[in-house]
Amino acid sequence: MTALEEYDRIEAAGLWRPSPDVQRTDAIASIGDATLVITDLRERPLAHWSLPAVCRANPGELPAVYHPDGDPGETLELAESEHHVIEKIEQIRSAIERKRPHPGRLRLVVFLLVILSVVLASVFWLPGALRRHAVAVLPEVNRAEIGSALLERIQTVSGAPCNSGRISALEQLAQRVTPDGSLPPNLLVMRDGVRDTASLPGNTILVGRNLLEDFEEPSVVAGYLITEQARVGQEDPLEVLLRHSGVVENIRLLTTGNVSEDVLQAYAEDLLTEPPAQIEEQSLLAAFEDRGIASSPYAYALDVSGESTLGLIEADPLIGAQPLPILSDADWLRLQGLCGG
Known part of the structure; x- marks a missing residue:
C-alpha cells in the first residue's frame, strides 16, 4: 500500500486476548506492510489483522485498545510507554481512512446541492415561472x-x-x-x-x-x-x-x-x-x-x-x-x- 511504504516492521509489547472470557496474554505486535501481526514472546503467530480493518475501542484514551473490525471481543492493548507505536498505528489508520470512500459525505454533498438548487430555483426561476403561468391562464x-x-x-x-x-x-x-x-x-x-x-x-x-x-x-x-x-x-x-x-x-x-x-x-x-x-x-x-x-x-x-x-x-x-x-x-x-x- 502506497500510504504505508514509510513503515518497515515496527514492533511493540502489548496484551492480547482472543475473546472476553480468556485471560490476556503478553504479546508482540508488529506492523507490516498491510497487516498487524500479533505473536507470543516466542514469536509464534497468534493473530493476523488487516490494517484497514483495525479499530480503536477507546479513542484518545490510554492504554490504547484495538480490535479487528466486527470483532470487538478480540483485543490488543498497548500501554502508554508504547506511544511511538500507537502514534504510527493512528497515522496508518488516518491514511487509510482518507483513502476510503465516504458515502455519508457524498450524501451530504448531494443533499446540500439539492437544497442549493431549490433555493436558486425559488429565487431565479420560480417567480418568472409563476408570472408566465398566471399570464397564460388568467x-x-x-x-x-x-x-x-x-x-x-x-x-x-x-x-x-x-x-x-x-x-x-x-x-x-x-x-x-x-x-x-x-x-x-x-x-x-x-x-x-x-x-x-x-x-x-x-x-x-x-x-x-x-x-x-x-x-x-x-x-x-x-x-x-x-x-x-x-x-x-x-x-x-x-x-x-x-x-x-x-x-x-x-x-x-x-x-x-x-x-x-x-x-x-x-x-x-x-x-x-x-x-x-x-x-x-x-x-x-x-x-x-x-x-x-x-x-x-x-x-x-x-x-x-x-x-x-x-x-x-x-x-x-x-x-x-x-x-x-x-x-x-x-x-x-x-x-x-x-x-x-
Whole structure:
C-alpha cells in the first residue's frame, strides 16, 4: 500500500486476548506492510489483522485498545510507554481512512446541492415561472377587472378620461393602428398624469391629451400607439404588473383571480412615472410598415432634431409613398377637441 511504504516492521509489547472470557496474554505486535501481526514472546503467530480493518475501542484514551473490525471481543492493548507505536498505528489508520470512500459525505454533498438548487430555483426561476403561468391562464374577464381597478387609482391623479362613452373617431384610430386579425385596443384619452401612452391589462391603452392637442396630424399619435402595441407584444401588461408585485401576489392572483389594493396602488404610481420600455428599431419599423403608416412624424415628435431617431427617419417604410389616411380631417378635429380644447 502506497500510504504505508514509510513503515518497515515496527514492533511493540502489548496484551492480547482472543475473546472476553480468556485471560490476556503478553504479546508482540508488529506492523507490516498491510497487516498487524500479533505473536507470543516466542514469536509464534497468534493473530493476523488487516490494517484497514483495525479499530480503536477507546479513542484518545490510554492504554490504547484495538480490535479487528466486527470483532470487538478480540483485543490488543498497548500501554502508554508504547506511544511511538500507537502514534504510527493512528497515522496508518488516518491514511487509510482518507483513502476510503465516504458515502455519508457524498450524501451530504448531494443533499446540500439539492437544497442549493431549490433555493436558486425559488429565487431565479420560480417567480418568472409563476408570472408566465398566471399570464397564460388568467381569463380575459379577470384581466379587464384588474385593468379597471388600476384605472380607478390612476384617475385620482389624471382625472376621468375625456371619452366617457364610445367615440367613433377613437375607434377608427384604434382599428387603423392595429394589424389585421388582432383586436383593436380600447383607447382612453386622459386629461392629466399620462404624458404619452400606457397599457393596462384588458387591452386598454391610455393616451395623453397632448398627443392629440400638440400636433397637427394624427400620424404622431398613431406612431405612439403603434409603439405601445409593440411593447405589449414584447411583454404583456399583466406580466409587467406581476413583476412589480412579487411571488406572494402571483400566488394570490392564481388562487383568487385578484390583486391586492396595495399592489394596485403602487403599480398605478409606477406606471405613470417609470420610463417606457425600449423597442428594437427594426421591429418598430416593421410594425409601421405593416400598418402602412409613416414613422418619420413619430420620430420627429420624439426628437425634433431627428438626431437620436435618425434610423426611424431614414428607414421610414413609406418614404415617397402615398399612405392611406389615418383619419379624416373632421374626425381628427373632433379628437383634438375631445378634452375641451
